[in-house]
Amino acid sequence: MTADDRGLLLGDGLFETVLVRQRHACLWAWHRARLELGLQRLGFPAQDPEWLRGEIEAAAGPGERLVRLTLTRGRGPRGYAPPAEPAVTRLVSAGPEMSRPDPAGATPLRIGFSTIPASVNPALGGIKHLGRLDNVLARMHWREGEDEAILRDAAGRITCATQGNLWLREGTHLVTPPVDEAGIAGTRRAWVLEKAEEFGVSTEVAWPTYERLQAADGLYVSNARLGLAAGVLIGGGAARTEPAALQALRRALHEAD
Amino acid sequence: MTADDRGLLLGDGLFETVLVRQRHACLWAWHRARLELGLQRLGFPAQDPEWLRGEIEAAAGPGERLVRLTLTRGRGPRGYAPPAEPAVTRLVSAGPEMSRPDPAGATPLRIGFSTIPASVNPALGGIKHLGRLDNVLARMHWREGEDEAILRDAAGRITCATQGNLWLREGTHLVTPPVDEAGIAGTRRAWVLEKAEEFGVSTEVAWPTYERLQAADGLYVSNARLGLAAGVLIGGGAARTEPAALQALRRALHEAD
Numbered sequence: 017m018t019a020d021d022r023g024l025l026l027g028d029g030l031f032e033t034v035l036v037r038q039r040h041a042c043l044w045a046w047h048r049a050r051l052e053l054g055l056q057r058l059g060f061p062a063q064d065p066e067w068l069r070g071e072i073e074a075a076a077g078p079g080e081r082l083v084r085l086t087l088t089r090g091r092g093p094r095g096y097a098p099p100a101e102p103a104v105t106r107l108v109s110a111g112p113e114m115s116r117p118d119p120a121g122a123t124p125l126r127i128g129f130s131t132i133p134a135s136v137n138p139a140l141g142g143i144k145h146l147g148r149l150d151n152v153l154a155r156m157h158w159r160e161g162e163d164e165a166i167l168r169d170a171a172g173r174i175t176c177a178t179q180g181n182l183w184l185r186e187g188t189h190l191v192t193p194p195v196d197e198a199g200i201a202g203t204r205r206a207w208v209l210e211k212a213e214e215f216g217v218s219t220e221v222a223w224p225t226y227e228r229l230q231a232a233d234g235l236y237v238s239n240a241r242l243g244l245a246a247g248v249l250i251g252g253g254a255a256r257t258e259p260a261a262l263q264a265l266r267r268a269l270h271e272a273d
Numbered sequence: 274m275t276a277d278d279r280g281l282l283l284g285d286g287l288f289e290t291v292l293v294r295q296r297h298a299c300l301w302a303w304h305r306a307r308l309e310l311g312l313q314r315l316g317f318p319a320q321d322p323e324w325l326r327g328e329i330e331a332a333a334g335p336g337e338r339l340v341r342l343t344l345t346r347g348r349g350p351r352g353y354a355p356p357a358e359p360a361v362t363r364l365v366s367a368g369p370e371m372s373r374p375d376p377a378g379a380t381p382l383r384i385g386f387s388t389i390p391a392s393v394n395p396a397l398g399g400i401k402h403l404g405r406l407d408n409v410l411a412r413m414h415w416r417e418g419e420d421e422a423i424l425r426d427a428a429g430r431i432t433c434a435t436q437g438n439l440w441l442r443e444g445t446h447l448v449t450p451p452v453d454e455a456g457i458a459g460t461r462r463a464w465v466l467e468k469a470e471e472f473g474v475s476t477e478v479a480w481p482t483y484e485r486l487q488a489a490d491g492l493y494v495s496n497a498r499l500g501l502a503a504g505v506l507i508g509g510g511a512a513r514t515e516p517a518a519l520q521a522l523r524r525a526l527h528e529a530d
Contacts, residue, residue, distance in 0.1 A: 017274040017281060019364050024274060025343065027284040027404040058406070059413055082351070086282065094339070094368055096405065096412035096436065107276050111351055136427050137392040139410055147284040147404020148353065149315070153396055155353035156316055170393050170454060179353065197427060 021105055022098065023088025027147035029105070030054040031086040035240045036076035036110070041069050041083075042273055043240075046203035051087075053201075054143035060089060060104060071108050079113040082241060088146070116241060119266040124255055125247035127177070127235055130154040130165035134175040134198040142201035154178040164237055164247055166229075169198050173223045180239030181205040184224050184232040188261045191220045191228070204238035207269060215265040234258065243269045278362055279355065280345025284404035286362070287311040288343040292497045293333035293367070298326050298340075299530055300497075303460035308344075310458075311400035317346060317361060328365050336370040339498060345403070373498060376523040381512055382504035384434070384492055387411040387422035391432040391455040399458035411435040421494055421504055423486075426455050430480045437496030438462040441481050441489040445518045448477045448485070461495035464526060472522040491515065500526045 022028035032051055035042040048065045055063060072083045086107040092099050132154040140147075150167065155178050158165050164177050176182050176199035184191040190212060195201045212219045224232075234255040235247040244266045248255045279285035289308055292299040305322045312320060329340045343364040349356050389411040397404075407424065412435050415422050421434050433439050433456035441448040447469060452458045469476045481489075491512040492504040501523045505512050 017276050017278070019274050019366065021274070021281065022409075024278065024281040024345075025288070025341075025403070026409055027406055028409050031282070058410070084282075084351070088281075094341070096408045098409065098413060109276065132396045133394050135392045135394040135397065137390050137407065138427055139389045140392065140406055145404075145406055146282070147402075147406055149284055149397055149402055149404055150394065151353045152279075152283055152285050152355065153315070156355060170395055 017105070018091055020091050021088055022090060022092045023086065023105060023146055026096065027145060028058070028098070029086060029088030029146045030058065031084055031144055031146065033240050034072050034083050034085065035080065036073060036083050037080050038078065039073045039076050040273060041072050043203050043207055044069055046206045049206070050144060050201055050203060054145065055087070057139065057143055058089070058145070060087065061102060063087065063104065068106075071106070075108045075110045077110065077113065080116060081113055082111045084109050086146070116243065116270065117245065119243055119245070119270045120263065122245060125163040125237060125245055126161055126250050127164045127166060127237070127247045128159055128162040128250045130157060130167050130178060132157055132167060134167040134169045136169045136171075136198045138197050141197045141199065142195040144200050151178055162250065174226070174229060175199050177237040180237045180242060183236035183238065183244070184229060185234040185236065185262065186232060188216060188259050189218045189220065190236075191222055191224055193223050194221050202238055203240060204243060204269060207272065208238065208244060208265070211268070212265060215268070216261040217265050274362070275348055277348050278345055279347060279349045280343065280362060280403055283353065284402060285315070285355070286343060286345030286403045287315065288341055288401055288403065290497050291329050291340050291342065292337065293330060293340050294337050295335065296330045296333050297530060298329050300460050300464055301326055303463045306463070307401060307458055307460060311402065312344070314396065314400055315346070315402070317344065318359060320344065320361065325363075328363070332365045332367045334367065334370065337373060338370055339368040341366050341368075343403070373500065373527070374502065376500055376502070376527045377520065379502060382420040382494060382502055383418055383507050384421045384423060384494070384504045385416055385419040385507045387414060387424050387435060389414055389424060391424040391426045393426045393428070393455045395454050398454045398456065399452040401457050408435055419507065431483070431486060432456050434494040437494045437499060440493035440495065440501070441486060442491040442493065442519065443489060445473060445516050446475045446477065447493075448479055448481055450480050451478050459495055460497060461500060461526060464529065465495065465501060465522070468525070469522060472525070473518040474522050
């Protein structure tokens with residue numbers, strides 16, 4: 017990397033963290049959709065997404081790995097104004113081989129509340145841009161015993177988890193906050209919203225009240241590594257028995273290509 | 274730069290853009306104060322600010338230049354959690370020799386309204402962190418004829434200018450928006466708030482209403498390059514004659530060490 021890259025100097029870029037299984041980029045259609053939205057929002061020159069997919073799959077070794085693709089607006093002169101014809105910087109890096117927690121057997125995440133607010137900006141909401149200080153600070157401020165923490169925005173709205181999207185379960189109904197003002201439009205979130213009905217699970221995009229959060233039958237956090245991982249609110253009641261429909265949904269996401 | 278630097282991957286860092294005149298870092302006390310606040314907010318290991326000042330001054334050539342100091346949390350493993358003992362990355366780069374616009378003679382900036390909102394996050398408000406997409410996008414979306422554009426937050430509050438802090442003038446009274454929820458606590462802003470009274474100019478930190486903005490006797494934008502530069506709202510009335518007190522204040526800031 018050069019020291020005048022706008023990704024470093026201004027956070028002027030995007031990334032994707034892709035689960036690659038046996039050199040196959042899982043849920044690529046959802047990654048591609050989010051990446052294209054981000055490129056459009058930032059006004060980047062056109063990229064060939066299938067070529068990028070090839071780079072991601074080529075970087076991965078055997079087994080299961082997370083591969084990070086980073087795209088920046090490349091080098092530029094000083095100041096906020098980008099060059100007229102930016103040369104996009106592409107970085108692809110593969111993590112170590114890993115085994116993801118089995119959705120049925122994993123210990124529920126213990127979820128608290130972060131004191132760090134989620135940034136609100138409708139121009140940036142949903143896209144996975146490089147400015148991730150909300151998440152870094154929230155992660156640093158997890159309290160003893162927390163495996164996750166919920167971020168609220170400055171208006172107090174329950175927005176997301178530190179490392180993924182947040183979900184409430186009410187019977188076989190799932191509720192997740194909107195991502196058009198804050199947070200990231202997760203690929204697993206998009207998959208669940210699209211597929212849940214096939215499993216007899218209904219979904220709703222809404223900012224949950226505290227009362228609704230406290231009364232939920234269970235919580236989940238979704239990201240590329242965890243899939244849709246179960247959690248419990250610290251100080252809340254124990255998670256109630258999970259309906260078979262949810263178990264089947266989580267298993268299908270775990271195995272989804 | 275290494276490709277696993279957290280400044281690049283996560284925007285995990287801070288910067289300062291320092292005016293250096295004849296190898297002297299101007300308004301260093303204000304830069305130092307903001308930098309120390311940022312380091313504390315991000316939980317960075319302690320830095321020696323006077324050593325950093327020496328690096329900044331050593332990087333500058335003769336004449337007047339802007340020198341950028343960038344500090345990142347350095348390299349790290351994947352994920353949001355920082356290493357327990359980060360090794361901070363320091364970058365210092367000097368711009369070309371330049372001549373700053375004389376405050377009395379400069380053409381007023383033509384100021385419009387940006388369609389890009391300013392991000393709201395009380396944990397990040399005021400500090401000069403690396404996630405500057407608000408400013409990049411606002412700069413990209415300036416309309417034909419604009420030299421500056423005002424950013425509002427998602428709640429519609431008038432927050433800042435694209436390239437600096439915003440000021441309204443009402444007689445010899447200056448009004449600037451707060452920076453504890455959004456925007457950057459500019460060094461020139463801090464200097465004006467501290468020194469204005471010596472020039473017979475009063476100051477107020479408040480979110481101005483649209484009515485107050487439209488009715489102002491003049492606008493200003495402040496940053497290290499411009500000092501306190503005069504501007505006019507596009508479609509608003511012409512700037513009224515500037516009182517001598519304001520002229521003296523702007524001259525003093527232009528020459529301040």
